[in-house]
Amino acid sequence: MTSPFTPASTDAVELRRLAQAASERAYVPYSRFAVGAALRFADGTTLTGCNVENASYGATICAERTVLVRAIAEGLDPSQVDLVAVHVDGPEGQPCGICRQVLVELVPGARVAFVSGGEYVEGGVADLLPAAFVPGALDA
Numbered sequence: 001m002t003s004p005f006t007p008a009s010t011d012a013v014e015l016r017r018l019a020q021a022a023s024e025r026a027y028v029p030y031s032r033f034a035v036g037a038a039l040r041f042a043d044g045t046t047l048t049g050c051n052v053e054n055a056s057y058g059a060t061i062c063a064e065r066t067v068l069v070r071a072i073a074e075g076l077d078p079s080q081v082d083l084v085a086v087h088v089d090g091p092e093g094q095p096c097g098i099c100r101q102v103l104v105e106l107v108p109g110a111r112v113a114f115v116s117g118g119e120y121v122e123g124g125v126a127d128l129l130p131a132a133f134v135p136g137a138l139d140a
C-alpha cells in the first residue's frame, strides 16, 4: 500500500523552524524527548507549543495539544489553521493517537508535517486518523 504522506512542502519549512525553536522550551525531565509544534493560520498568524511532562506521567501534555489548547485560550479560531508542523530531534516524530483525535476535532481540514523515517512528510488530518470518532456522532 502506498503511503498517504508526501514529502513536506517547502511551505512547511518556516513553520518547522518555529516548531524546532519551541521544542527547545519543552519540559521533559522524564523522557528527555523534546517535541515542538507550530500552527499556521490562514492570515499568516503562527503559534507554537511544546510538550510539558509531569511526575505523574499521565498528566503530561504533548506539544500538539499544548499549541491547540493555547490557540483556543488565546481566542484564535482553529478552523483557520491550514498547517501544523511537529518537530523532534530524531527520526520519528509522528503525532500520538490522542493528539490525532484532538487534531480531528479542532483542525480537521489542516495538513500536518511531521518527521517519519528521518524525513519530514505531510498529510491531511484525515490521513492521520481514518474512520475517526467525530463530534457529529454525538448527534445520532
Ligand code: THU
Residues within 6 Å of the ligand: 028, 031, 033, 034, 035, 050, 051, 052, 053, 060, 061, 062, 063, 064, 093, 094, 095, 096, 099
Ligand atoms: N509527545 C509529544 O509531545 N507529541 C507526540 O505526538 C508524541 C509524544 C511527547 C509526550 C512525552 O512528553 C514525550 O513526547 C515522550 O512520549
